[in-house]
Amino acid sequence: MFLRELNEVWESLRGQKPGREHFLEYVNIKGLRGIIDLKISFSYPVTVLAGPNECGKSTVLAALACAYYKPSAPKIPWYYPSQLFPSFTPKGEDLPKDISSTGVKISYGYVYKRQRYDMTWSKPKKGWGNSKNKLALDLYYRTLSNLTNPSEVRSVLQLYLKNLDLESIDPSSLTFAQSILRHNYSGISKVSENKGKNLLFANRQIENNNASYSEFHMSAGERSLLRLNIDLNNLENALVLIDEVEAGLHPYAQQHLMLELQRIALRQKLQIVLATHSPIILESVPAEGRIFLERETGGNVIVKPALRNIIQESFYTFTSDKLHLLCEDDISESLVRGILEFLIYKGLSIAQSDIEIGRDTGNTEYKAHIKALAKFNKLQDYIFILDGDSRSLTSELIEIGRKIGEPINVFCLPSNLSPEEWCWNIIITKSNIYADKFGISTNSLNNKLPEIDSLYKLASGKSSAIAKEKIRSLSIFLQLEEKEIIRRIGKEEAVSKNTDLKELIDGLEFNINQWQNFR
Numbered sequence: 354m355f356l357r358e359l360n361e362v363w364e365s366l367r368g369q370k371p372g373r374e375h376f377l378e379y380v381n382i383k384g385l386r387g388i389i390d391l392k393i394s395f396s397y398p399v400t401v402l403a404g405p406n407e408c409g410k411s412t413v414l415a416a417l418a419c420a421y422y423k424p425s426a427p428k429i430p431w432y433y434p435s436q437l438f439p440s441f442t443p444k445g446e447d448l449p450k451d452i453s454s455t456g457v458k459i460s461y462g463y464v465y466k467r468q469r470y471d472m473t474w475s476k477p478k479k480g481w482g483n484s485k486n487k488l489a490l491d492l493y494y495r496t497l498s499n500l501t502n503p504s505e506v507r508s509v510l511q512l513y514l515k516n517l518d519l520e521s522i523d524p525s526s527l528t529f530a531q532s533i534l535r536h537n538y539s540g541i542s543k544v545s546e547n548k549g550k551n552l553l554f555a556n557r558q559i560e561n562n563n564a565s566y567s568e569f570h571m572s573a574g575e576r577s578l579l580r581l582n583i584d585l586n587n588l589e590n591a592l593v594l595i596d597e598v599e600a601g602l603h604p605y606a607q608q609h610l611m612l613e614l615q616r617i618a619l620r621q622k623l624q625i626v627l628a629t630h631s632p633i634i635l636e637s638v639p640a641e642g643r644i645f646l647e648r649e650t651g652g653n654v655i656v657k658p659a660l661r662n663i664i665q666e667s668f669y670t671f672t673s674d675k676l677h678l679l680c681e682d683d684i685s686e687s688l689v690r691g692i693l694e695f696l697i698y699k700g701l702s703i704a705q706s707d708i709e710i711g712r713d714t715g716n717t718e719y720k721a722h723i724k725a726l727a728k729f730n731k732l733q734d735y736i737f738i739l740d741g742d743s744r745s746l747t748s749e750l751i752e753i754g755r756k757i758g759e760p761i762n763v764f765c766l767p768s769n770l771s772p773e774e775w776c777w778n779i780i781i782t783k784s785n786i787y788a789d790k791f792g793i794s795t796n797s798l799n800n801k802l803p804e805i806d807s808l809y810k811l812a813s814g815k816s817s818a819i820a821k822e823k824i825r826s827l828s829i830f831l832q833l834e835e836k837e838i839i840r841r842i843g844k845e846e847a848v849s850k851n852t853d854l855k856e857l858i859d860g861l862e863f864n865i866n867q868w869q870n871f872r
Contacts (some may be wrong), residue, residue, distance in 0.1 A: 355608065359615075366398045366619050367639075373398075373491055373622060374466055374590070375622075378463060379460075380393055380459065380461055381459070381461075382412070382416050383457065384456050384457040385416070387653065387654070389652075391409065391413075391653075396641045397639060398618050399621070399624075400638070400643075401635050401643055401644065403645035404645055406630075408647055409650055410628035414494070414594045414628050415437040418431065419431075422487055422490075423489065423491075423792075424489040424491065456476070458476075458636065459473065462704060467560060469706075470486050472484050491588055491592070493584060493585065495581075495584075495594070495596070505706060521541075521769070524627060529613050529617075533609040533610050534606065539556045540555075540556040541553065541556070543581065552567055553568040553580070554566065572603045577601060579812060582617075582835070585617050586617075591621075591624075593626070595619075597628065598627045598631075598634060599631040604633050607637070608633060611634060611638065612637070619724045639708045643870075645658070675707060675709045675734065676709070676868050677708075678710045678736045678839070679713060679722070679737050680710065680713070681712065681715055681738070681740050683741065684772045684773050684821065686712045686836075688841065688842065688843040689710055691841060691842065691845075691846075692854060692861065693705070693708065693861070694840075695847035703865060716739055716743045716758065719739075719750060720749070720753060721736055722735075723750060723754065723761060732760075733868065734868070736861070736864055737762065739763065739766070739771050740764070740765070740772055741765055741768045741775060742770055744765045747763055750763045764856070764860045767853035771816070771817035772822075774820040775822045775853075778819075780798075780827070787845070791841070801830055805830075806823070808826065809823055824838060
């Protein structure tokens with residue numbers, strides 16, 4: 354259900370984005386905090402910046418915070434770069450100081466009131482200046498961990514007892530809190546005084562009793578989420594920037610926070626940019642909303658493809674997830690291994706170690722496998738490959754997926770023959786090519802093939818079993834394992850321009866790329 358809701362809000366935001374009046378399309382940072390030249394484009398309304406420590410996420414957010422001017426005071430920006438990128442320069446010669454960078458530029462490209470504009474902050478020598486394109490938009494810029502500072506709460510507790518106002522929080526905040534924190538809230542209220550200080554109170558059922566408690570008694574995660582939601586509910590057509598969005602949150606809460614943030618972005622036409630160290634946060638937006646940053650050895654920051662294996666190796670130093678290709682038997686498995694070698698050689702950015710190719714004892718258990726994997730939400734990690742003579746099962750497997758609400762990735766080996774028969778025919782037809790691949794002369798192979806055919810001419814049994822025995826005889830003659838013969842055929846036929854494998858190759862390439870992009 355969660356994945357379905359997530360995909361629904363993705364599609365809604367994609368559909369809404371082209372019609373938005375305001376949208377920050379890109380930022381280009383040059384010469385700042387070791388970043389030589391970094392351009393980040395935004396195409397989805399909710400963008401997640403991810404990567405290891407010191408990769409520039411917070412620098413990008415701070416640069417974005419300088420993008421707009423406050424609507425109520427067009428000549429005063431929310432933030433000047435000098436506020437967010439200050440230089441400490443004491444008078445004492447023996448005291449350390451920040452190196453004052455010059456030649457720094459932060460450029461922006463916008464859609465504003467459906468027109469395109471650009472603006473640049475630059476620091477040619479000492480001070481900052483900009484190109485005077487005045488674009489006004491509300492902006493919210495917070496580090497989520499800053500919302501949980503205990504000293505901040507204690508200062509709120511010093512509210513005067515007189516002239517206090519009680520305000521009930523919007524019902525949508527209840528929904529937001531309950532969906533993420535799973536508490537049975539009966540109400541959320543805010544006590545305020547005329548100097549602007551306020552204190553949140555939550556009311557919820559605890560062991561059949563109504564309990565009321567202030568944010569001084571809330572967990573860090575509960576308080577930050579309630580504060581964040583209340584702040585965002587007051588914004589519309591705004592740019593929202595949040596650093597350390599996962600701070601204090603359980604993985605379950607991280608997932609549901611991202612679902613609710615995207616719903617708020619849709620409802621209030623917000624553009625949201627988040628920075629995180631959490632792969633869970635990253636995979637909660639579609640591929641076009643993922644920006645993965647990495648600082649190179651020389652110090653420059655680059656954008657890397659936000660692929661599953663790249664992200665996991667960066668965060669964990671190893672890939673924990675595997676893509677599984679399930680074949681019918683060892684012949685099918687060897688053929689697929691050859692095809693996969695070709696795809697990796699062609700440029701598919703995945704390692705053999707990230708893919709596990711397994712085999713079943715035929716296709717009779719495929720239906721049971723699909724139903725079992727669906728219960729554990731693992732179907733997206735599996736590709737089912739049928740032999741050519743099992744092609745008729747394709748529609749049945751797809752129908753099972755339709756009934757359980759999950760797409761089934763199923764492909765067939767070429768023709769309507771078994772893979773053994775198809776491979777034997779290929780060897781016969783292209784003996785001049787495969788003699789070289791097998792390391793023997795064409796004459797030697799051409800003499801051996803009719804001999805093997807003649808040997809099994811009167812054999813009884815299934816044609817697939819007979820073809821398998823022919824390949825076994827050839828393997829003895831060549832002194833190559835049967836699997837190696839089939840693997841070489843798979844790789845060579847994948848390379849060929851006029852190949853029966855094209856549909857399978859294209860399908861595998863597309864689905865592997867989809868899997869690397871999480872969904």
